[in-house]
Each structure stands twice: as structure tokens, then as C-alpha cells.
Amino acid sequence: MHDYDLLVVGSANADLVIGVERRPGAGETVLGSDLVVHPGGKGANQAVAAARLGARTALLARVGDDTHGRLLLDSQRRAGVDTVGVLVGGAPTGVALITVDPSGDNSIVVSPGANALLAPGDVRAAASLFQASRVVSVQLEIPLETVVEVVRSLAEGSRFVLNASPPRPLPPEVLAVCDPLIVNEHEARVILGDACVGAGPADWARILLAKGPRSVVVTLGAEGALVVSDEGLSKVPGVPVTAVDTTGAGDAFTAALAYRLGAGAPLAGAAAYAARVGAAAVTRRGAQESSPSGAEVDGL
Numbered sequence: 001m002h003d004y005d006l007l008v009v010g011s012a013n014a015d016l017v018i019g020v021e022r023r024p025g026a027g028e029t030v031l032g033s034d035l036v037v038h039p040g041g042k043g044a045n046q047a048v049a050a051a052r053l054g055a056r057t058a059l060l061a062r063v064g065d066d067t068h069g070r071l072l073l074d075s076q077r078r079a080g081v082d083t084v085g086v087l088v089g090g091a092p093t094g095v096a097l098i099t100v101d102p103s104g105d106n107s108i109v110v111s112p113g114a115n116a117l118l119a120p121g122d123v124r125a126a127a128s129l130f131q132a133s134r135v136v137s138v139q140l141e142i143p144l145e146t147v148v149e150v151v152r153s154l155a156e157g158s159r160f161v162l163n164a165s166p167p168r169p170l171p172p173e174v175l176a177v178c179d180p181l182i183v184n185e186h187e188a189r190v191i192l193g194d195a196c197v198g199a200g201p202a203d204w205a206r207i208l209l210a211k212g213p214r215s216v217v218v219t220l221g222a223e224g225a226l227v228v229s230d231e232g233l234s235k236v237p238g239v240p241v242t243a244v245d246t247t248g249a250g251d252a253f254t255a256a257l258a259y260r261l262g263a264g265a266p267l268a269g270a271a272a273y274a275a276r277v278g279a280a281a282v283t284r285r286g287a288q289e290s291s292p293s294g295a296e297v298d299g300l
Contacts, residue, residue, distance in 0.1 A: 004082070005055040005262045006255070007133035009123070009150050010043020011115040011141035012061040012086070013094040014068035015247065020099045023107050032099065037068075039075035040096055040287040041115070042139040042165065045251035048079040048256075049291040053277065055259040058133065060085035060126050062114040066091035075288050085126050090117045094141075102242035104282060110141060110166075118142045120149035130155050131177075135262040137161040137254060140168055143151055151177055161258040165250065167191050175212035178229075180267060182217045182254055183208070201226055202233060216269055219253060221246075224275050227268050236271045239279035248287030253278035256297075273297070 039048075047059040059081050063069035065088050072093065076083050088282035094113035100106045123130075123146060130136065130153045138150050138161070147162075151174050154160055162178045164170065165181065167190040175181065188204040189196045195207050201218050205228040208216045215229035224238035256277035260270035280292035 002134040003056065003132035004058045004129070005134050006047075006050045006057045006079075006258050007085075007129050007136045008043050008047040008050070008057065008255070009060040009136065009142070009146075010046065010068055010139045011041040011094060011110075011112070012039075012044040012045045012059075012063050013041035013096045013110060013115070013141075014038075014071060015040030015096045015098055017098045017100060017247070017286075020101055023099050023101055033085055037071070038286045039072045039287060040248065041072070041094060042141050042163065042251050044072055044076060045248045045287045045291070046137055046139070046163075046255040047076060047081045048288040049252040049255035049277070049281070051081045052081040052291045053259055053297065055258060055262070057128055058082040058085055060118075060122070060129060062087040062090065062118040062122070064091055064093035064114045065089045066093055068095070076242055079288070079291075085129050087118070087122060090114055093214060098247060100247065104246050106245070106247050108247075112141065115142055118146050122146070123149040123153050125238075127153060130158065133158060135159045135258045137163070137258040139165055139254075141162045141166065144168065147174060159258075159261055161254065161261070163250065163254045164191065172212055178213035178215070180215035180217045180229075180257075181208060181213040182219065182257070183202045184219045184221070184250060188218055192246065205233060217257065217267075217271055219250060219278075225253075225271050227253075227271050229267060234268045236275050238269060239276050241279045241283050243282040245285040245290065246282050247285075247288050249278045249281045251280040251287065252291050273296075
């Protein structure tokens, strides 16, 4: 019996958000809205999103001993996330600087702060969390050596989900256990480089699968997602909604996918559920605040 449906290992940031009429070009200054601070970070976002859907969720992360760190811990606990694995201190809490335009699209710059100190030793010290978790979900806003240690710490039978964001080269040891590897269109282009030339998203998915993952999901925003494994490729349709803020939508998608996979859903079915969760998330502002409940998702 697993104590947790999902263990999320990853980043926790304070999101400093400004609305803009348009994002500035190089050397340009634009005026924006009042600054709003939200709890964020890909790891913390995923943990909250999963917990709101009903998953028994734990988070392994690091925050600073500061106001932003307390903001993040409070948000996790309100959502029902077990924060026993959240380490405090060593550096200021990570910060993400986010601009959001009227269409809901965003641009993000991250200062890692305490996230950069989440070390392989922290993973080894949390062995009991890995033993107790059905699925482990990771992103790439923490050191790569820590991601590698997560792979080495997986309990037998646990499923590993990796959202390759921000994109970077991944060692074969990590790729080999991704089930699935999740990327959006931008991340796929960065990872594949010249292999993207003249190819479309379906080709990207197949090329990524050939690099070693057990399965791959390419998210396509409002268009849905592509799912590919040894069983073939399928398209998951998007859910039409009016987007207000896309911040955190990919994290909500990944959390929902990982949760449903742990519940025994097939990959395509889990991705279809995740598409509904992601669609619900873009209809509200903020990252964690926009995560829907299971009942709200069922209504889509």
C-alpha cells in the first residue's frame, strides 16, 4: 500500500507577476500593472494541482527562511500537500519574474535561489518518501545531478514522469525511465535542434521516443497533446476555453497526468483528463490559485 499517489520533486518559487499590453523587445521599457506575488515554481505548482484533484501528494523541495518561503509552505498546506520533505534555509527562496499579455501568454525569467541547493543528498535522505510513492514527478528547475539521484532512488514499481522544462540535454539514465517524457512545442524544438527542421509535432514525438523514453507526450496548448509509445501515436484534443493566464497550465497538466497514471489510467486517457485540467487552469490568473478541483474538471 502506497502512502502517496504522487511525490513531486522540484522547484518552489515566488511568482512576481506584472500584466503588460505587450511584452518588451530588446532595450525597450513598457509600463505594466501593479505587481502581484503568487506562490509558484513548477514543483510546488504540480503538488498543489495534484492535491486539489484529490491525489495524496508529497513535495520534496527547498525554500528560503523568508517571507516567500512561508508563502509557499502555507499554499502547500492549504491544498493538502504533505510538506514533510520541504527543506528550509541555505539561500533565499527562488523567484520567477513573469509578464502576462492580454491574450494570457507569458514570459518568465527564474532566479533559482534555494532551488539550486536541492542536492542529491537531500534525495537520499528522503528515501522513505520514494518508497511510499506510486508515481514520482520531476521537472528541470533543480540541479540535473539531483534529477539523476531521483532516478536512482525510485522504488521498484514506481513510475517516473519528467516534464523537461526548462529544456536541457538529458543523460540516457534519465531518459530510459521517463514514462512519459513531457515537453511542449518550444521544449521539443530546443531538445531536438536540427532534427526539428521540416518536421511536425508528430515527428518530434516519434524522434523523442527513439531517444530512449518509454513514452512521450508533446503538449500543443489549446490544440491538445500528442501521445506516443511503443503502442503507437494518438492525438488528444484540446478543450475550448477563453484563456486569461497560461502561467502554471503546463504544471497542472503534468500533475493531472501523473495522478491519473498512478490510478491505473492508460496514457492516452490520462492525457485527455490532463488536457481538461490544463484548460480549466488557464481560465483564472495565477499558477497555484488557478488549479481546479476534481469537480470543476468533471464539469468540462
